[in-house]
Amino acid sequence: MADRQHGKLYPLPSQNMVLERDLGKMPVLECRRLGINFGGLAAVSEFDLGIGPTEITGLIGPNGAGKTTVFNLLTKVYEPTTGSILLNGKDTAKMSTIELNKAGIARTFQNIRLFKNMSVEDNVKVAMDHSIHCGLGTALFRLPRYWKEESDAHERAMDLLGIFGLQGMANAKAGSLPYGAQRRLEIVRALATNPSLLLLDEPAAGMNPAETSELMEVISHIRDEFQIAILLIEHDMNLVMGICDGIAVLNFGRIIAKGTPEDIQNNPAVIEAYLGRKKEAKS
Amino acid sequence: MNLSTLLAQIINGLQTGSIYALVALGYSMVYGIILLLNFAHGDIIMVGAYVVYYSITRFAFHPLLAVLLAVAASVALGVTVEKVAYTPLRSAPRLSLLITAIGVSFLLENGAQMIFGADTKSMDPIVPGSVAIGSVTISYAAIITIAVSVISMFILTRLVNSTKMGKAMRAVSEDMGAAQLMGISLNKTISFTFAVGSALAGIGSVLYLCAYPQASPTMGSMLGIKAFIAAVLGGIGSIPGAMLGGFIIGLLESLISAVHLSMWKDAVVFVVLIVVLLLKPTGILGHKVQEKV
Numbered sequence: 001m002a003d004r005q006h007g008k009l010y011p012l013p014s015q016n017m018v019l020e021r022d023l024g025k026m027p028v029l030e031c032r033r034l035g036i037n038f039g040g041l042a043a044v045s046e047f048d049l050g051i052g053p054t055e056i057t058g059l060i061g062p063n064g065a066g067k068t069t070v071f072n073l074l075t076k077v078y079e080p081t082t083g084s085i086l087l088n089g090k091d092t093a094k095m096s097t098i099e100l101n102k103a104g105i106a107r108t109f110q111n112i113r114l115f116k117n118m119s120v121e122d123n124v125k126v127a128m129d130h131s132i133h134c135g136l137g138t139a140l141f142r143l144p145r146y147w148k149e150e151s152d153a154h155e156r157a158m159d160l161l162g163i164f165g166l167q168g169m170a171n172a173k174a175g176s177l178p179y180g181a182q183r184r185l186e187i188v189r190a191l192a193t194n195p196s197l198l199l200l201d202e203p204a205a206g207m208n209p210a211e212t213s214e215l216m217e218v219i220s221h222i223r224d225e226f227q228i229a230i231l232l233i234e235h236d237m238n239l240v241m242g243i244c245d246g247i248a249v250l251n252f253g254r255i256i257a258k259g260t261p262e263d264i265q266n267n268p269a270v271i272e273a274y275l276g277r278k279k280e281a282k283s
Numbered sequence: 284m285n286l287s288t289l290l291a292q293i294i295n296g297l298q299t300g301s302i303y304a305l306v307a308l309g310y311s312m313v314y315g316i317i318l319l320l321n322f323a324h325g326d327i328i329m330v331g332a333y334v335v336y337y338s339i340t341r342f343a344f345h346p347l348l349a350v351l352l353a354v355a356a357s358v359a360l361g362v363t364v365e366k367v368a369y370t371p372l373r374s375a376p377r378l379s380l381l382i383t384a385i386g387v388s389f390l391l392e393n394g395a396q397m398i399f400g401a402d403t404k405s406m407d408p409i410v411p412g413s414v415a416i417g418s419v420t421i422s423y424a425a426i427i428t429i430a431v432s433v434i435s436m437f438i439l440t441r442l443v444n445s446t447k448m449g450k451a452m453r454a455v456s457e458d459m460g461a462a463q464l465m466g467i468s469l470n471k472t473i474s475f476t477f478a479v480g481s482a483l484a485g486i487g488s489v490l491y492l493c494a495y496p497q498a499s500p501t502m503g504s505m506l507g508i509k510a511f512i513a514a515v516l517g518g519i520g521s522i523p524g525a526m527l528g529g530f531i532i533g534l535l536e537s538l539i540s541a542v543h544l545s546m547w548k549d550a551v552v553f554v555v556l557i558v559v560l561l562l563k564p565t566g567i568l569g570h571k572v573q574e575k576v
Contacts, residue, residue, distance in 0.1 A: 075464055101466035113461040115454045126450040127465040139446040140438060150445075193466050 009246055009260055019052045019245050026089050028053045028104075028197050028229040029074070034083035035253075036073055043069045044253040047083065051197065051246075056223055056230045058240040058261075061250035062273065067233045068110055070250070071199050074231075075107055076100055088196060106195035108186040110202050110233075116175030120166060120185060123174050124157040127192035160188045163225075164218060180211050184218075191222065198222070200232040204239050212236055216243050241265065249273070287418040292541040293534065298425040298494060300533020301432030305487040306510030307517065307525035308439065309480030315456040315520035316476045318377055322384040323364055325507015326391035327481050331357045331488030332498040333399055340406050354485035361481025362474050370470070388504070395500040403499040410493050424493040435486055436526050439479070443522060448475055456520070505549075512556045518569025527567060 009019060027050045035045040044066040051057050059067050072078045074085060076097045085092045087103055095103060106127075115123050138146050161167045164184040169177060174185060183203060190198055203219070204212045216239050223230055234240050240247060241261040249257040249264060251273045257264055264270050306328060313321045331353040338349035368387050372380050413422040443449040451472045454462040463469055491506065492498070509532060517528025532552055539548045559566060 077460070077464075097463045098466055098468055101464060107464055109461065113458050115457045115461070117457060118450070118453055122450055122453075126454045126462075126467065129447065129451070129466055136442070136446060136448065140441055189465065 019055050025053050027051055027086075028055075028088055029231070030086040031074075032084050032086070034070075034073060034080055034085060036069065036078055036081045042253055044073065044250075045082075047073075047250075047253075047255060049248055049255070049258075051229045051231060053196070053229055054223060054227055055245045056219065056232070056243055058244035058247040059231060059233045059250060060235070060237075060240055060247060060264075065250040066253040067250055068201060069253075071107060071201055071233065074100075074199060075105055101193055101195075104194075104196035105199065106190035106193045106197075107199035108183070108190050108201055108203065110205070112179075112182045112186055114174040114182055114186060114189070116173065118174055119171055120161065120174050120177065121154070121157050121170040123185060123189050124160055124192045125153055127189045128153060128156065129193075157192070160192055161185075163191070163222065164188060180207050183207070184215075187218075187222075191226065196228050198228055198230045200230060200234075202233055202235065204234055204236045209238075212239055215239070219243055288541060290419045291421075292537045294419070294421055294425050294429075295540075296534035296537030297530065298428045298533070299536060300530035301429050302487050302490050302494065302506075302529075303510045303513045303532050304526045304529025305432055305435060305483045305490070306506060307513040307529045308436070308522060309484050310511050310514040311517070311519055311521060311525035312452075312476050312480045314514070315522075316452060316473055317369070317373070317380075319369065319380045319384060320511070321480075322381075322507065322511075323368075323387035323391060324361075324480065324484060325503035325505075325510065326388050326395075327357050327361055327364075327484045327503070328488040328491065328506060329395060329498070329500060329503035330360055330391065331485045332492055332502060333395065333404075335409075335489055335492050336404050336406055336498045339409065340404075346409050350486075350489045353489050354482050357481040357485030357488065358478045361477045361484070365474055365477040370473075373469075388507075392500050392504065399498075399500065401500060403497050405497040406492070408493070408496050409489075428490045428493055431486060431490060435483060439483070440522065442479065448472070452476055509552060512552055514566075515556060516559050516566055518566030521566070521568045524566055524568035 029049070029051040031047050031049045034047040036043050047070060049057070059070060061067055069078065073080050076092070076095065087100070087105065090103070092100060092103070115126065118126070158167050158170065161170060164181075164187070166181060166185060166188065169181065174182065177185060183205070187198075187200065187203060190200075200219070204215055207215060219230060219232070220243050222228070232240075232244070241264075244261060247257075247259065247261055247264045248255050249267075249270050256273055257267045257270045259267070306324065309324050309327075310321060313319055313324070334353045334356045335349045338344040338352050339346060344352070364387055368383050369380060372383060408424070410422075410424045410427055413420045414426075415421075441449075443452060451462070451467045452475070454465070454467055455469060455472045459469060462472075491502075510529065513528035513532045514525045515528070516531060517524030517526070519525075532555070535555065536548045536552065539545065539551055544551075
């Protein structure tokens with residue numbers, strides 16, 4: 001990954017930065033002065049971020065900086081107090097969580113939230129809702145159309161599971177999978193909803209270095225294969241610096257720096273707020 | 284007690300047991316999805332029973348048409364109760380929901396008393412006749428009841444395991460928040476669960492009338508409580524558990540009657556509830572429920 005060339009970032013009219021290869025295309029996500037208060041405490045404020053349609057963006061920052069809160073705002077788990085979110089140019093103010101998912105945002109969770117008592121394959125299929133059309137009667141009486149759709153869904157689920165080599169575990173209960181595999185299955189399940197923006201909340205948490213570097217390959221592969229944008233929260237700096245095109249650094253709910261990995265690594269404010277502190281802790 | 288009496292009682296037990304099982308399924312499914320003990324569920328059976336009674340005695344409809352009407356009325360009532368009484372309380376504490384369910388139950392019972400009168404309405408047996416196999420006589424009603432229940436349970440199992448809606452139901456019951464974030468509609472899925480549970484109650488009401496051809500405003504409460512105990516015994520939230528619990532309670536009751544202790548049968552069923560709650564609160568097939576954070 002070290003030989004990877006990071007693209008340059010260019011400013012949009014909205015002051016948000018975008019990748020060279022995404023220039024001239026509509027950003028998949030634009031947050032404008034997004035903010036939320038919890039009883040007077042501004043958990044996130046004046047959050048501006050643009051993400052190009054094929055960009056991998058890292059959202060980093062110390063614990064409690066508000067990173068997961070941003071994800072919860074983007075998926076309408078929380079209603080923003082201020083600002084707006086544009087998804088593919090459309091204002092999402094009136095959309096519910098479900099409508100946002102249908103419009104193209106899918107996510108994973110910091111604490112894994114799979115449907116643990118369902119099989120691995122069913123976890124993927126339940127997220128593929130939009131691709132199964134046959135009605136109840138057809139499914140109950142197992143008419144030919146049911147088998148056709150069932151085999152299509154099975155094939156698609158297997159293809160998606162194949163991204164992480166999880167096909168062999170398709171019939172296992174999701175809750176019985178090893179931790180790393182559960183994290184990977186969450187990504188597959190999110191992909192099954194056919195997103196244009198994939199939000200990954202600490203995808204490498206609890207993974208060993210070998211697993212993490214494999215995960216990096218797969219995240220890049222997902223972006224290339226599905227041509228989607230990815231926003232990820234991560235504490236593993238190798239991963240973030242290795243695969244992200246752009247990085248936003250959050251501290252106390254505010255963005256303190258934005259730019260390419262090189263910009264961020266050399267930014268004194270970031271080093272002070274985040275990387276510097278981490279070095280001290282390590283020594 | 285000779286063998287043929289025992290066999291007859293077992294068939295009796297299976298007949299009542301399958302009615303309990305159908306009703307218990309409604310309790311269990313609703314509990315599984317929104318953690319609500321829907322105490323109004325038993326009263327939906329009562330309404331279904333009145334629909335059958337009036338369809339057959341007043342309007343002289345064919346019994347099959349009466350069955351369809353009863354199921355349709357139960358589904359309509361179940362979904363209406365869910366929309367009007369439970370949906371607005373979705374984010375309220377669970378206790379509010381439980382108290383509302385008890386309130387709905389009283390409303391239905393007293394409403395029925397106002398509309399239909401407090402007296403018990405008796406009708407002729409819907410399915411008369413019986414067949415003798417060796418020394419055991421089996422009523423057609425028992426055969427139909429057991430067959431219809433088994434078929435309904437088979438269809439339900441398929442519905443939950445292999446349809447899109449069934450998968451959505453299982454997903455919502457495990458993690459409502461994550462399900463929403465995967466694009467699953469809560470409103471649709473929860474209403475559908477109520478509709479299926481109420482349809483089973485509607486079928487149950489017809490089968491109940493086959494066994495005891497009379498309707499009264501409070502008939503649903505005891506039946507509902509027995510079915511609730513069946514659901515708890517089998518493991519509330521578990522579909523096979525509700526079926527198993529229903530059959531166990533039904534068999535238990537008829538075997539107690541067989542040894543001439545029928546006065547004691549309700550007491551024994553309640554003792555079963557207490558014992559289950561003391562020894563294995565999760566029931567026979569229930570999972571340990573993780574508190575959601």
